Amino acid sequence: MDTSVISNLMFGFSVAMKWQNFGMMIVGSALGTVLGMLPGLGPSTGIALLLPLTFVMPAEMALITMCAVYYGAMFGGSRSSILLNIPGDGAAVASCFDGYPMAQQGRAEAALAISAIASFIGGLISCVAFVAIAVPVARFALRFGPPEYFVLMIFALAATAAISKEALLRGLISMFIGLALTTVGIDLQSGVQRFTFGTVELQSGIDFVVVIIGVYGLGEILHEYQTLRTKGEAHVQKKFGRIWISWEDWRRCWLPMLRQTPIGFFIGVLPGAGGTIAAMMSYNNEKQLSKHPEEFGRGAIEGLAAPEAANNACSIGAMIPMFTLGVPGSGTTAVMLGALMIYGLQPGPLLFQHNPEIAWGVIASLFLANVICAIINIPLAGLLVRVLAVPPRVLYPLVIGMAFLGVYTINYSASEFVLLTLLGLLGYFMKCYKIPTAPLILAVVVGASMEQSFRQALLMSDGSGAIFFRSSICNVLWLLAVLSIAWPFISDWRQKKKSAAADA
Numbered sequence: 001m002d003t004s005v006i007s008n009l010m011f012g013f014s015v016a017m018k019w020q021n022f023g024m025m026i027v028g029s030a031l032g033t034v035l036g037m038l039p040g041l042g043p044s045t046g047i048a049l050l051l052p053l054t055f056v057m058p059a060e061m062a063l064i065t066m067c068a069v070y071y072g073a074m075f076g077g078s079r080s081s082i083l084l085n086i087p088g089d090g091a092a093v094a095s096c097f098d099g100y101p102m103a104q105q106g107r108a109e110a111a112l113a114i115s116a117i118a119s120f121i122g123g124l125i126s127c128v129a130f131v132a133i134a135v136p137v138a139r140f141a142l143r144f145g146p147p148e149y150f151v152l153m154i155f156a157l158a159a160t161a162a163i164s165k166e167a168l169l170r171g172l173i174s175m176f177i178g179l180a181l182t183t184v185g186i187d188l189q190s191g192v193q194r195f196t197f198g199t200v201e202l203q204s205g206i207d208f209v210v211v212i213i214g215v216y217g218l219g220e221i222l223h224e225y226q227t228l229r230t231k232g233e234a235h236v237q238k239k240f241g242r243i244w245i246s247w248e249d250w251r252r253c254w255l256p257m258l259r260q261t262p263i264g265f266f267i268g269v270l271p272g273a274g275g276t277i278a279a280m281m282s283y284n285n286e287k288q289l290s291k292h293p294e295e296f297g298r299g300a301i302e303g304l305a306a307p308e309a310a311n312n313a314c315s316i317g318a319m320i321p322m323f324t325l326g327v328p329g330s331g332t333t334a335v336m337l338g339a340l341m342i343y344g345l346q347p348g349p350l351l352f353q354h355n356p357e358i359a360w361g362v363i364a365s366l367f368l369a370n371v372i373c374a375i376i377n378i379p380l381a382g383l384l385v386r387v388l389a390v391p392p393r394v395l396y397p398l399v400i401g402m403a404f405l406g407v408y409t410i411n412y413s414a415s416e417f418v419l420l421t422l423l424g425l426l427g428y429f430m431k432c433y434k435i436p437t438a439p440l441i442l443a444v445v446v447g448a449s450m451e452q453s454f455r456q457a458l459l460m461s462d463g464s465g466a467i468f469f470r471s472s473i474c475n476v477l478w479l480l481a482v483l484s485i486a487w488p489f490i491s492d493w494r495q496k497k498k499s500a501a502a503d504a
Contacts, residue, residue: 008352009131012360016368021064024057025365028065029372032072036092037079038395043070043315043332044441045220048212049399051339052406059343060358064365066336067319071123071366074275074315075373078115078308079381082108091275091311094283098296098303105299109243114253114301115308116377117245122261122309123370126316129265130363134352137324141349144325146456147467151474153450155481156327159270161439168488170435177426178443181206182451189455201415208338208444210407214420215437216335217403219427221396226432243381245301253305256286264310268317268330275311275318275330282310316366322347323359327446331438334445341445 015021035046047066054062077092082099095115102111144152161171184195185205196202245253260282267278286306287296296303318330326347328334340347345355352359403424407416430437461467468474 005131005135008135008356008360009364011356012362012364013367015060015357015361016064016365021061021361021365022368024061024065025068025369026372028068029072029075029369030376032069032074033076033079033373033376034072035069036073036076043073044212044335045216046073047332047335048209048216049402049406051209051212051335054339055342059340059345059355060361062339062343063336063358063362066339067362067365068369068372070315070332070336071312071369072373072376074123074312075116075119075377077311078119078304079112082111082115082304091279091314093276094279094307094311095304097283098298098300101297101299102301102304107299107301110245110249110301111304112381113243113245113378114249114305116374116381118253118257118305118308119312119377120370120374121257122264122312123316123366123373125258125261126265126268126313127363127366127370129262130316130320130366134320134324134359134363137320138349138352141325143473144348146453146460147470148473148477149326150450150453150457151468151477151481152325152327153446153453155477155484156321156446157439157443158481159484160442161436161485168485170433171439174430174435174437175439175443178211178440179447181211181440181444182208182447201413206419207416209342210416210419211423211444212335212338212441213403213407214423215427215430215440216331218400218420218424219431219437221399221403222424222428223431224392225396243378249301252302256289256302256306257309259289260286260306260310261313264313265317267310268314269320275314278314279307279311282306319362319366323351323362324349326449328442331441334438334441338445 016025031050032043032046036043046069050066050069054065057065074091078095078099081092081095082103084100099111099115102108157175161168161175180195182205184202186193186196186203193203263282263285264275264278267281268275283296283303283306286302287293290296290300290302292300315330315332318328318333319336321327322333322337326337328337337347345351345358404417404420407420408414427437429435430440457467458464469478
């Protein structure tokens with residue numbers, strides 16, 4: 001790590017430590033922890049609902065606040081997994097496997113403590129890795145022109161849509177819906193109205209903030225109302241002893257945390273992979289490496305520590321492609337990418353040169369937010385988890401009210417309520433039919449710039465499509481996009497071949 005990186009990081013700390021930014025960091029970390037542990041909410045939904053409130057903030061304060069909310073939610077997601085066996089978000093699913101059995105065995109205090117400790121260690125190591133590779137990646141990204149950016153976005157969309165073979169078709173449907181939404185409005189180059197159906201309000205297009213709040217916020221809450229009716233309200237433990245772990249617990253956990261953190265970080269850098277895959281992969285890896293795999297699923301503390309370290313590392317890794325390439329690594333960073341664009345900032349390699357106070361201020365804030373979240377989630381965990389006792393029938397109407405209020409503050413137009421309701425219903429039906437929302441959100445955020453890159457590339461080549469295969473970067477990205485689509489089928493074929501060989 002050269003001296004210029006260290007000096008830039010110190011400059012970032014001077015930005016993050018300003019009392020206004022530091023104060024919002026504390027608020028965001030606490031709020032994110034609460035949002036993360038409430039079933040149905042999570043980092044994406046939380047940031048989407050709070051996005052309109054950041055419009056009155058300076059750009060660096062808004063991004064620092066959103067990163068703190070994101071990071072806090074990754075810490076808090078395991079709380080409901082441990083105490084209720086209900087994950088706060090997808091990345092906390094693996095925490096149910098051993099976290100809830102630990103709570104049933106009377107070890108809720110140790111489970112709450114190790115989840116926060118693992119999150120802290122995974123996040124801290126990943127922050128150091130972020131600082132080490134962010135500048136080299138940003139320098140490499142300067143070689144990207146319009147053709148490379150178009151193919152990069154193709155790869156990002158393909159990787160997001162093809163998370164698994166079973167969800168491939170649903171992922172592609174979600175992606176095409178998102179791309180279709182970006183075409184609504186007046187075409188900036190030709191001045192032609194597209195898909196406005198004679199409606200004046202649609203001429204300016206559909207604001208992606210409305211899409212994000214509708215699909216993530218309103219859609220999730222409507223779906224949670226349905227599950228609330230079928231499952232009822234869960235009871236939560238409210239009294240705890242000392243929230244900490246024994247020396248034996250630490251001896252069992254330190255190595256799993258260290259070896260699963262790099263896996264989570266690497267998966268986070270890949271567009272579309274997300275914390276759920278990182279957590280599940282780290283859990284399965286640790287189970288295979290364990291000397292006592294039969295204990296997993298019955299309250300093995302390392303089975304909780306490994307996925308918690310990995311999903312927090314993944315959240316840091318997901319910010320690297322967003323800042324350096326302008327391509328989000330997860331649904332949550334897609335929302336944050338939209339926030340950057342609202343402020344007129346172009347994420348990518350030039351962000352580090354033209355707006356170092358934002359790029360390095362946010363990076364430095366991750367170190368500070370990691371410490372703040374650890375303080376919130378260990379000494380204050382017993383107090384914090386009482387929020388889980390708030391009846392959902394009281395909580396969810398408040399969230400819906402926040403969604404409508406947030407949308408109104410965008411353009412101060414009541415016509416946005418109709419769009420929000422329709423998009424909320426779309427999100428609800430996508431949830432019911434298990435259509436992933438991440439490809440839709442990513443397509444909505446990158447769709448316009450993807451179209452512009454496509455047009456610019458064709459203008460450069462006088463309409464020749466060969467320009468999209470002109471460089472080694474383009475060809476490698478095309479190969480990665482094809483592999484993203486094909487890999488679920490390849491892994492399924494390999495699994496069947498292994499099963500057949502085992503039977504033989």
